[in-house]
Amino acid sequence: MLKYHFDWGTVLSGRYLDWLLSGVVVTLEISALSLALAMFLGVLVAMLRLGPLGFLRRLAQAYLEFFRNTPLLVQIFFWYFGSYKILPQALNDWLATTNFEFAAGVVALGIYTSAFIAEDIRSGVRAIPKEQMEAARSAGFGYLGAMRHVILPQAVRITIPPLVNQFLNLTKNSSLAMTIGVAELTYQARQVESYSFKGLEAFSAAALAYLLISLFIAGAVNLYTRWVLRPAAGR
Amino acid sequence: MIEFHDVHKWFGKLHVLAGVNLRVEPGQVVVVCGPSGSGKSTLIRTVNQLERIDQGRLVVDGQDLASPGLDLNRLRAEVGFVFQQFNLYPHLTALENITLAPIKVRRAPKVQARQEALDLLERVGLADKAGRYPAQLSGGQQQRVAIARALAMRPKIMLFDEPTSALDPEMIGEVLAVMGDLASSGMTMMVVTHEMGFARHLSHRVVFIDQGQILEDAPPEEFFANPRHPRTQQFLRQVLSPLH
Ligand SMILES: Nc1ncnc2c1ncn2[C@@H]1O[C@H](COP(=O)(O)OP(=O)(O)OP(=O)(O)O)[C@@H](O)[C@H]1O
Ligand SMILES: [Mg+2]
Numbered sequence: 001m002l003k004y005h006f007d008w009g010t011v012l013s014g015r016y017l018d019w020l021l022s023g024v025v026v027t028l029e030i031s032a033l034s035l036a037l038a039m040f041l042g043v044l045v046a047m048l049r050l051g052p053l054g055f056l057r058r059l060a061q062a063y064l065e066f067f068r069n070t071p072l073l074v075q076i077f078f079w080y081f082g083s084y085k086i087l088p089q090a091l092n093d094w095l096a097t098t099n100f101e102f103a104a105g106v107v108a109l110g111i112y113t114s115a116f117i118a119e120d121i122r123s124g125v126r127a128i129p130k131e132q133m134e135a136a137r138s139a140g141f142g143y144l145g146a147m148r149h150v151i152l153p154q155a156v157r158i159t160i161p162p163l164v165n166q167f168l169n170l171t172k173n174s175s176l177a178m179t180i181g182v183a184e185l186t187y188q189a190r191q192v193e194s195y196s197f198k199g200l201e202a203f204s205a206a207a208l209a210y211l212l213i214s215l216f217i218a219g220a221v222n223l224y225t226r227w228v229l230r231p232a233a234g235r
Numbered sequence: 236m237i238e239f240h241d242v243h244k245w246f247g248k249l250h251v252l253a254g255v256n257l258r259v260e261p262g263q264v265v266v267v268c269g270p271s272g273s274g275k276s277t278l279i280r281t282v283n284q285l286e287r288i289d290q291g292r293l294v295v296d297g298q299d300l301a302s303p304g305l306d307l308n309r310l311r312a313e314v315g316f317v318f319q320q321f322n323l324y325p326h327l328t329a330l331e332n333i334t335l336a337p338i339k340v341r342r343a344p345k346v347q348a349r350q351e352a353l354d355l356l357e358r359v360g361l362a363d364k365a366g367r368y369p370a371q372l373s374g375g376q377q378q379r380v381a382i383a384r385a386l387a388m389r390p391k392i393m394l395f396d397e398p399t400s401a402l403d404p405e406m407i408g409e410v411l412a413v414m415g416d417l418a419s420s421g422m423t424m425m426v427v428t429h430e431m432g433f434a435r436h437l438s439h440r441v442v443f444i445d446q447g448q449i450l451e452d453a454p455p456e457e458f459f460a461n462p463r464h465p466r467t468q469q470f471l472r473q474v475l476s477p478l479h
Contacts, residue, residue, distance in 0.1 A: 139336035140312025
């Protein structure tokens, strides 16, 4: 028998509840924006990696190796503490007026995740028989047009399961953004803990919220696959 | 329409095309046959540059394929290619397979592309299959959709690489019938096939290729009645009476 008496009432009411909920909102925001960035960069890097130009292929390869093989936390600190030293002054001035830690978090998470997404997309593309590319090129499509209209739509379907994994990792990884002061869910749970001393409840609630978000993402993708993408007719 | 001038190609050490000279006039149907590995696919694939040539000159529709200003995508849009394995886009319906390139490459209005695609499906006898996915069609039906897809770009030349070799015997006829209609309509065609019936009745010339060289090039009557080269004679004995 547990001796501890859970005190949910304190944590799940009043300002503590408000904090936790605002944390959920920030987690969703940072995850969604990073995801958009990660998908954009991921597709781009995958295309360069598969493309006909040797030097762009090597550049993309270097990008992948670098961002996949360094810790996310280091990358977050790099963008937060280091990037202003290499960015142009005008950009820094503008960033200072914005929510800089949030932006740094989005960039770090987005770039980090894009490296994994690029690899997933690349294996998806490579699974499409080369005859599909030949058929599209014979019809007059250029390389990019063939990719966009023939290869990628097929590759996306087989890439969905690994992509869902990356989405979920991204959401969970977003908790690291608390280290640079982004007031997301883990940050807020920590805050609730230090004010209320109800650490067990605060972090249990946070864990539950992450779980629900993950289940929601998995469910949404599942629906998307079933209803929006039409049956990927077998070959 | 298509001119090969002393064309050579190597795959590593393998001399796949060893000095090919060949002319296909506008409106002509030329059948290419020869033993497996003789270079038939390679030959036909050079015409729309799925394979590059290493030496010699290749002129398609008046354009030298080696000329620096050549717009390859545009050339390919005007040359239809039909593959042995059909290579339909599996994620698109029959109709969408046909309309994709006209809409995205030729920039045809959607309504018009759709109407033309329906007409083409009608022409290949598949008007009722517009909404089917490739996996829901038989091999013969898929190949007919593939022909319609190539025709939708309004090509000046049609290339066929063993279009019936992957088909069950009972489906070969329906595909050959579509190709026969096309031949009679005056399309310029290069057809790699071992269907000697098609060669005999619907082609203007039959070309025999062996080890990357054209050994025989004659109108069908002559090709079948008096093949000159011993290799052609041997080949014909084999394909005409496979059980010999
Ligand atoms: N991409 C390639 N790389 C290396 N060798 C190749 C390549 N494509 C074809 N070959 C070789 O070139 C030769 C000619 O091939 P090709 O496909 O043109 O022959 P084919 O006459 O079409 O034969 P089949 O009747 O079997 O289709 C063969 O020996 C083949 O193995
Ligand atoms: Mg072949």
